Amino acid sequence: MNARELASDRSVVIGRELTSAFDETCDVVVVGSGAGGAVMASILSEAGQRVIVLEEGPYYTPQEYGSFRPTESMRRLWREAGLLAAFGVGQTPVIGLSAGRCVGGSSVLTGGVCFRIPSGFHARWVEDLGLADFSEAAFEPVYREVEKRVKVAVVPDEMRSLGTRKFVAGAERLGISMSSLRRNTSGCIGNGRCNFGCPSGAKMSVDVSYLPNALHHGARVISDALVERVVIDGGRATGVVGKILGGPQGKPSHPFRVRARTVVVACGTLHTPVLLLKSGLGRSSTALGRHVTLHPALRVSALFDDVVSGWDGALQSVYSNDFACEGITLVGVYSAVNMLAGALPGVGASHRRLVADMPRHGVFGAMIHDEGGGSVRGGTGREPILTYKMAPRDLARLRRSITILAEMAFAGGAREVYLPIFGTSGIDSLDQAKKLEYEPLDARRIECLAFHPLGSARMATDARRGVVDPSGQCYEVRDLYVADGSVLPTSIGVNSQVPIMSMATHLAWRLADRLLHEANS
Amino acid sequence: MAEALLSDEDERGLLVAPPHELIDRVVDEFDLLVGAGSSDLARGFRALAWVIEWLPIFMIGAFSRASRLPLARRVLYLESIEHAKIALLATLFVAFKLPVTMIAFEVGPELRLTGFDRETVSTPRLTSPALKVIGP
Numbered sequence: 001m002n003a004r005e006l007a008s009d010r011s012v013v014i015g016r017e018l019t020s021a022f023d024e025t026c027d028v029v030v031v032g033s034g035a036g037g038a039v040m041a042s043i044l045s046e047a048g049q050r051v052i053v054l055e056e057g058p059y060y061t062p063q064e065y066g067s068f069r070p071t072e073s074m075r076r077l078w079r080e081a082g083l084l085a086a087f088g089v090g091q092t093p094v095i096g097l098s099a100g101r102c103v104g105g106s107s108v109l110t111g112g113v114c115f116r117i118p119s120g121f122h123a124r125w126v127e128d129l130g131l132a133d134f135s136e137a138a139f140e141p142v143y144r145e146v147e148k149r150v151k152v153a154v155v156p157d158e159m160r161s162l163g164t165r166k167f168v169a170g171a172e173r174l175g176i177s178m179s180s181l182r183r184n185t186s187g188c189i190g191n192g193r194c195n196f197g198c199p200s201g202a203k204m205s206v207d208v209s210y211l212p213n214a215l216h217h218g219a220r221v222i223s224d225a226l227v228e229r230v231v232i233d234g235g236r237a238t239g240v241v242g243k244i245l246g247g248p249q250g251k252p253s254h255p256f257r258v259r260a261r262t263v264v265v266a267c268g269t270l271h272t273p274v275l276l277l278k279s280g281l282g283r284s285s286t287a288l289g290r291h292v293t294l295h296p297a298l299r300v301s302a303l304f305d306d307v308v309s310g311w312d313g314a315l316q317s318v319y320s321n322d323f324a325c326e327g328i329t330l331v332g333v334y335s336a337v338n339m340l341a342g343a344l345p346g347v348g349a350s351h352r353r354l355v356a357d358m359p360r361h362g363v364f365g366a367m368i369h370d371e372g373g374g375s376v377r378g379g380t381g382r383e384p385i386l387t388y389k390m391a392p393r394d395l396a397r398l399r400r401s402i403t404i405l406a407e408m409a410f411a412g413g414a415r416e417v418y419l420p421i422f423g424t425s426g427i428d429s430l431d432q433a434k435k436l437e438y439e440p441l442d443a444r445r446i447e448c449l450a451f452h453p454l455g456s457a458r459m460a461t462d463a464r465r466g467v468v469d470p471s472g473q474c475y476e477v478r479d480l481y482v483a484d485g486s487v488l489p490t491s492i493g494v495n496s497q498v499p500i501m502s503m504a505t506h507l508a509w510r511l512a513d514r515l516l517h518e519a520n521s
Numbered sequence: 522m523a524e525a526l527l528s529d530e531d532e533r534g535l536l537v538a539p540p541h542e543l544i545d546r547v548v549d550e551f552d553l554l555v556g557a558g559s560s561d562l563a564r565g566f567r568a569l570a571w572v573i574e575w576l577p578i579f580m581i582g583a584f585s586r587a588s589r590l591p592l593a594r595r596v597l598y599l600e601s602i603e604h605a606k607i608a609l610l611a612t613l614f615v616a617f618k619l620p621v622t623m624i625a626f627e628v629g630p631e632l633r634l635t636g637f638d639r640e641t642v643s644t645p646r647l648t649s650p651a652l653k654v655i656g657p
Contacts, residue, residue, distance in 0.1 A: 067643050071550060071624050075557040083558060083620065094612050191646045199645045249556065311637060312646055337637045342622035347599045348528035349536070352634065355626060359636035383559040422611040423604045442608035447615070 011215065012059045012103055015224030016246035021254040026050040026220075027515070029240055029260040031227045031275065034105020035500040036484030037266030038206035038214065039146075043508035044264075045217035049515060052220050052258050053211075054240065056267075057101035059223040062208055065108065065197035070336040073196040077102040077109065079270075080383060086294065086374060086450065092390035093398075093448035095296055098195065099270060103223050104207030106268065107497060110451070111194045111316040111333070112183035112203050114152045115494035116143050117502070129489055130461040131470055139502060142509075146501045149213075150184035150204040159190050161313025163362025164332040166304055167405075168318055170412025176330070176404075178318045184209075184497070192311040193336045206501075225256060226382070230263055230279035230480060237263040237480035262515065266484040266504070269453035273376050273486065274384045276457065276467070281476050284463045291458055292374025293491035294388060294450035296398060299333055299365040301340065302409035303416040303426065307359045310334050324369075327394070328401045329493065330408075333365040343447070344418060345425055354418075354426075364408060366401035369493035370394045376456050386453070390443065398446060399437050406433035420447035452496040457486035471514075472507035483507050522573060522587065523547045523621050525595035527631075536593050543625065550624045569613055576602065576610075 028044050030037045033055040045051045058076065060068075065077060074082030079101040086095040100106035122136040146152075157180065160168065168178050188202040201208070211221060227242040239259040246253030265272050273282075273289035282288040311334060320330040334340070337358060344354040374388040390398075402419055407430055409417045416426040419433065422445045427433055460466020463475035468487050474480045483504045485496050492499055527539040527547065555566050577583040580601040583590060587598060602614040625631050627642055639647060 069627050069642050071554055071620070071627060075554050080562050081554050081558040083555070083562060083616075085616075094616075189646050193642070199643050307636075309636075309638065311639075336623075336642055337635045338623050338626040338632065338642060339619075341626040341635050342619045345603065347526055347603060347618075348596045349530040350600075351526070351622070352529055356634055356636070359638075379559075379561055381559045381561045383561055422608070422615055444608035444612050 013220060013222045014059060015222050015244045016058070016253070018244055018246060018254070021256055023257045023259070024052060025259045026052045027260060028262045028264060029054065029258045030264045030266060031240060032105060032266035032268065032484060033103050033206070033211060033221060034100060034266065034268060034484065035107045035206055035497055036504040037264065038104070038107070038210040039501050039504035040264050040266060040483045040508045041214040041219050041221070042210040042217070043505060044512055044515075045214045045219040047512035047516065049512070050218065051214065052222065052260070053214065054225040054227050054242065054258065055103050055221065055223050056226045056245070057103065057223065059103040062198065062201040066199040066201055068197050070193065070196040070339060077197065086386040086388040088444060089387050089389040091392070091395060091443040092388055093296070093443050093446040095294060095388060095448045095450045097294070097386070097450050097453065099268060099453070103221060104205045104211065107205035108197065108207060109195045110205070110495070110497050112185050113316050113331070113495040114147070114150070114182045114184050114498045117492050117499045118494060121490060121492050125489055131459065131489065133470055139506065142502045142505045143498070146498055146505055150209045150501070151186045152182050152184050152498070154180050154182050155314050155317045156180075159188065159314040160317045160332070161190070161192065161310050161334060161362070162306070162308035163304070163310035163334070164313060164317055164364070166302070166308060166362045166412040166414070167332065167364040167408050168412075170408040170410065171320060171330075173411040174407060176320055176322050176408065178320050181316055181319050181331075183314070183316070188314060190313045192313055192315050192334045194315040196336055224250075226252065227275060228278065230265070230275065230477075232279060232477055232480075236478045239263065262479050262481065262511070264481045264483050266482070268484050269456045269486040270376055270384050270386060272482055272484055273456040274378050276474070277378060281467070281474060284476050285465065285467055287458055287460070287465060288467050289376045289456050291372035291455045292376060292386065292388070293370050293372045293454050294374060295367050295452040295491065295493070296370055296390065296394065297365055297367040297449050297451065298398060298402065298420040298447060299363050300402065300405040300409060300420060301344070301361050301363050301418040302412070302414035303357055303418070304360050304362060304412075304414055308362050309359055310362050311337050323401075323404065324493070326400065327369040327397050327493070328404070329367045329369070330401070330404065331365050331367060334363050362409070362414075364405050366405055368394050368397045368401065370491055372455055372491060374453070395443055398448065399441070403433050403437045406430060421445050422447060452485070454485040454488045454491060454496055457482050458489045459487045460489065471510050481507065481511060522595070522599070522617065523551070525592060525599050526618060526621055527625050528592060528596055536596065538592055543629075543631070547621055547624050551621060554620055554624070569617060572613065573602070573617065580605070
């Protein structure tokens with residue numbers, strides 16, 4: 001391998017433009033630049049560590065991705081071109097998954113919703129799982145730090161779209177309370193397409209919040225760099241090897257190696273276990289790649305008499321926890337108009353007639369707090385295979401949430417409601433929705449999405465039950481850390497962006513202290 | 522398949538095929554989209570296309586490949602898959618339909634049909650004076 005000094009002008013190094021192999025040395029190499037990796041890189045570089053971040057996906061500036069059409073965004077920023085799915089086992093829907101594959105990772109594609117981990121989960125982690133350092137009180141300074149850095153603020157009422165307001169009015173008539181969400185935006189004008197890249201550059205994803213800070217403190221971020229294996233010598237991680245994806249259609253062009261005293265893997269719940277398995281881990285615990293939770297979600301589209309132009313407003317602005325005891329969170333949503341149009345039922349002229357009514361459509365969603373029924377394993381190619389077996393309880397919750405959303409829509413004045421059940425047409429009465437809830441239904445008819453895969457390399461206090469210890473270090477290999485959604489020990493029932501950033505912050509502070517202590521001694 | 526999915530009716534209620542330019546654009550962009558994923562994804566879509574091509578005999582009793590059916594029969598065939606008793610068929614159909622229709626309704630007359638009132642799907646919102654002051 002020819003050694004080559006990488007340009008270090010404090011901007012992202014475009015890997016596919018590199019013309020030869022490289023062999024670099026640093027203190028900490030971070031694999032992945034999403035909500036976990038970017039936070040790690042930022043905090044560790046602030047602490048004086050020489051950090052290199054390797055990102056498999058390409059780099060685009062907010063100006064560039066904000067101008068992408070939605071399908072262009074899927075092609076350039078999303079893993080598997082936005083067509084990624086979890087394969088259902090038994091009575092389980094096929095679940096469409098959204099995950100980023102770009103500098104900034106999935107944070108570039110979120111709706112910007114920011115929740116702290118609910119108190120009950122902190123308590124469970126401490127009391128049931130023995131994770132004493134993960135109490136809500138211990139995380140208070142962590143949350144404050146993260147929320148400050150990504151500018152978390154309450155969505156003003158004025159940012160609710162008219163479609164969302166219709167659903168909220170319906171909810172109020174039914175006695176369901178709604179609250180404003182908090183999101184990480186600065187200057188949001190309500191373009192209603194956050195998950196395809198913000199046209200106004202308002203979303204404070206990690207590529208515009210944490211990574212610039214990391215670069216400012218000397219970190220180097222290299223895009224198009226696929227890490228294939230963690231190098232392990234004598235039970236210690238000593239670096240990573242991989243290939244630059246600079247060939248035609250993103251094929252590998254030349255190899256690289258990065259040597260480091262510490263390796264942080266932050267490839268996300270789908271890819272972290274695959275990289276660890278390829279690197280020889282997974283012998284001491286059966287937890288690696290298992291217990292994946294997804295927060296399965298769905299949305300209902302409702303046709304109102306008035307024009308509501310659902311695209312004018314924040315993509316997500318309100319939520320309700322009134323059904324939390326049933327494991328259901330209701331969330332106001334929208335998406336790009338062409339995506340919602342495509343999801344309407346019908347073929348040809350019958351489909352076009354529904355599409356022409358889009359200005360009168362409002363959309364609302366629900367998310368299920370699920371049991372961990374997912375498993376990740378390596379596929380025949382670069383992408384892993386995710387299978388998911390939905391617990392009967394969670395399937396019932398999904399079906400119940402459809403009825404709740406339909407009830408809200410009709411109470412809000414909807415003339416017709418389109419349910420997320422393949423092969424059904426619009427319904428015009430709540431009775432039809434209630435009947436559908438209790439009729440036999442093949443789960444694979446339910447149109448289901450997921451945005452928060454978590455838990456495939458979970459944290460535990462002993463090596464038999466988990467992959468990493470409470471410091472994020474792998475039980476099987478020293479100096480190998482994991483810092484992304486895969487380490488979360490349980491499902492959390494809320495959007496995972498801030499929880500992942502917070503977990504990474506907590507782990508990064510401890511790691512920075514340890515590295516400083518080692519350097520001094 | 523794209524031709525049937527994006528077909529329309531004229532003012533007399535007669536079926537009309539979509540313009541060639543629309544089909545060409547949708548097919549080209551669909552290939553680009555699937556090509557941006559892994560080889561596994563491309564293989565999956567090839568298998569799906571094969572299944573859809575050979576199912577007319579089971580769904581509508583037509584002894585023909587789907588691509589050789591007249592347009593009206595193709596529409597009928599796709600409708601029968603969408604409402605198929607076998608749930609997996611309906612799901613697989615949507616896996617094809619969603620990207621095709623997303624691409625179709627993203628620009629031009631199809632985008633206008635949605636009533637979207639901005640110039641393009643990437644054009645920022647036409648803000649009201651009240652909204653200009655919003656944001657931290």
